[in-house]
Amino acid sequence: AQNAEDQYGVANSQVVAIGETLAATQQQVQQLQESYYEILNANKIFVDEIMHLQKLVKAQNQVHNELLNH
Amino acid sequence: AQNAEDQYGVANSQVVAIGETLAATQQQVQQLQESYYEILNANKIFVDEIMHLQKLVKAQNQVHNELLNH
């Protein structure tokens, strides 16, 4: 049994190391998840600003048409 | 051997728990990967819209120059 217990000791420290690495990986994944939500919020602002610019440019085109037909 | 078998039981349940946590982590990573591709697609649309606005605004500047020199 001594041999099996030695092997257990090696396997156990491997399991502990894997558990720690996995916990660190999960934390990284959690941070990436939060970063993704921040990007989604930034993208909503981009969509709003781009649509606002499109409206302004379209309105300016109408002013041009009025000025050119004047 | 009884002691080693007890220890095996503890280690085994740790390994099972780690395996389950790892599978869940992989699923989260897979979802983040898909979210990243969605963001890449959204960004392509942003590039297109911004470039289109740049062209429109540049064309309007030329109209202005014509109107001012008229």
Next chain:
Amino acid sequence: AQNAEDQYGVANSQVVAIGETLAATQQQVQQLQESYYEILNANKIFVDEIMHLQKLVKAQNQVHNELLNH
């Protein structure tokens, strides 16, 4: 002890498999982290371009006001 050693062999190969899967998962997370930084850089460019367009459109509005009051 033979039984415990057999069990050890099974558990050990599980631990090795989990270790490999975890290493692969970490590599995916690392790539996602790099992709996130690329998106952050792209978003800085979007902010700059959108702000530049906003300035141009605002300047054009002033040209319009001058032309209309002329």
